[in-house]
Amino acid sequence: xxxxxxxxxxxxxxxxxxxxxxxxxxxxxxxxxxxxxxxxxxxxxxxxxxxxxxxxxxxxxxxxxxxxxxxxxxxxxxxxxxxxxxxxxxxxxxxxxxxxxxxxxxxxxxxxxxxxxxxxxxxxxxxxxxxxxxxxxxxxxxxxxxxxxxxxxxxxxxxxxxxxxxxxxxxxxxxxxxxxxxxxxxxxxxxxxxxxxxxxxxxxxxxxxxxxxxxxxxxxxxxxxxxxxxxxxxxxxxxxxxxxxxxxxxxxxxxxxxxxxxxxxxxxxxxxxxxxxxxxxxxxxxxxxxxxxxxxxxxxxxxxxxxxxxxxxxxxxxxxx
Amino acid sequence: xxxxxxxxxxxxxxxxxxxxxxxxxxxxxxxxxxxxxxxxxxxxxxxxxxxxxxxxxxxxxxxxxxxxxxxxxxxxxxxxxxxxxxxxxxxxxxxxxxxxxxxxxxx
Numbered sequence: 001x002x003x004x005x006x007x008x009x010x011x012x013x014x015x016x017x018x019x020x021x022x023x024x025x026x027x028x029x030x031x032x033x034x035x036x037x038x039x040x041x042x043x044x045x046x047x048x049x050x051x052x053x054x055x056x057x058x059x060x061x062x063x064x065x066x067x068x069x070x071x072x073x074x075x076x077x078x079x080x081x082x083x084x085x086x087x088x089x090x091x092x093x094x095x096x097x098x099x100x101x102x103x104x105x106x107x108x109x110x111x112x113x114x115x116x117x118x119x120x121x122x123x124x125x126x127x128x129x130x131x132x133x134x135x136x137x138x139x140x141x142x143x144x145x146x147x148x149x150x151x152x153x154x155x156x157x158x159x160x161x162x163x164x165x166x167x168x169x170x171x172x173x174x175x176x177x178x179x180x181x182x183x184x185x186x187x188x189x190x191x192x193x194x195x196x197x198x199x200x201x202x203x204x205x206x207x208x209x210x211x212x213x214x215x216x217x218x219x220x221x222x223x224x225x226x227x228x229x230x231x232x233x234x235x236x237x238x239x240x241x242x243x244x245x246x247x248x249x250x251x252x253x254x255x256x257x258x259x260x261x262x263x264x265x266x267x268x269x270x271x272x273x274x275x276x277x278x279x280x281x282x283x284x285x286x287x288x289x290x291x292x293x294x295x296x297x298x299x300x301x302x303x304x305x306x307x308x309x310x311x312x313x314x315x316x317x318x319x320x321x
Numbered sequence: 322x323x324x325x326x327x328x329x330x331x332x333x334x335x336x337x338x339x340x341x342x343x344x345x346x347x348x349x350x351x352x353x354x355x356x357x358x359x360x361x362x363x364x365x366x367x368x369x370x371x372x373x374x375x376x377x378x379x380x381x382x383x384x385x386x387x388x389x390x391x392x393x394x395x396x397x398x399x400x401x402x403x404x405x406x407x408x409x410x411x412x413x414x415x416x417x418x419x420x421x422x423x424x425x426x427x428x
Contacts, residue, residue: 111359122362122364138366311362
């Protein structure tokens, strides 16, 4: 153990986000927004680490938010009790939805606050180190990755656009979660449309059987095919919306639809996209969403943001989904 | 859209605007939106406390099941989760990984 005293072993360091060194080029300027003093503040005593105390936003577990600086980067961290955030308790607590919500909101609040000041790389929930020294070592080791990621998101924010198709409009109420949606919605635009077409063709083939009972089967098939077509049209419209928005963005991602219970909506989420947009083009992006909403009246578009660039804060493109 | 124009670019105010619904209350942010971001996005770095990425992914799966109410599940058709990409796994191997993890082998 590298912990300087036994008591230290009972706490861990939760990393909220990584930003450029708050001391660099900003003499005496800390992060007043979250109460992080400038680099002149007393450090924790850990070698090579300036971790200044804050009295602003609280981190997860109610702890104060601090800065750990190394390698030209600053990690925004808070100290957590390993009795609650240690390996075993954490695994247990993560199962508790109320606990999870509290922690998720606290983490997000810090990321958001820090992000107001400038480029921020949010870390995934529950990134916890033994102590500040370990955080500093991580910053040093991944310095180049973080620098590149920070460059990518500088001056940009994330917007979320979801498209909902109401069950009635899409004629796909119960079947929206069927194979066609589940397998297609996350595929690329081209292959999804292709798959949709080939499925329609397959459904149409053999519709001229002369055997008894074919009338029912034909009707049933036509019904299903009609439903398929409505679904396909909806999917195609969502693809078109995504492509149009992607053109207005520096980067874009499509994500799995949110679970109906979690999003509080029961209608079909046909698009869950995020878009990295220049801060000064946010208005134009919102206008584009509004224009698309008018153009595709059967889909309800929901715009959220601006968010910190959660969906685009990747240090290793290879592991990106 | 003018409301949007007013807040675009100011990082703090979260706003959700549906074409038919009033904007969501600022500041909070929809829980689903926040959870999917903090759990599924954001940079992954290996901390000292091992909560493997796998565990987190399993968590989101469980969470989706827990939060979706029985009523909702019924409305959606009882098998919606069987078709959900999260649950069938964006990697084919999720099922195998789950059993491994449940046996305590994830670490």
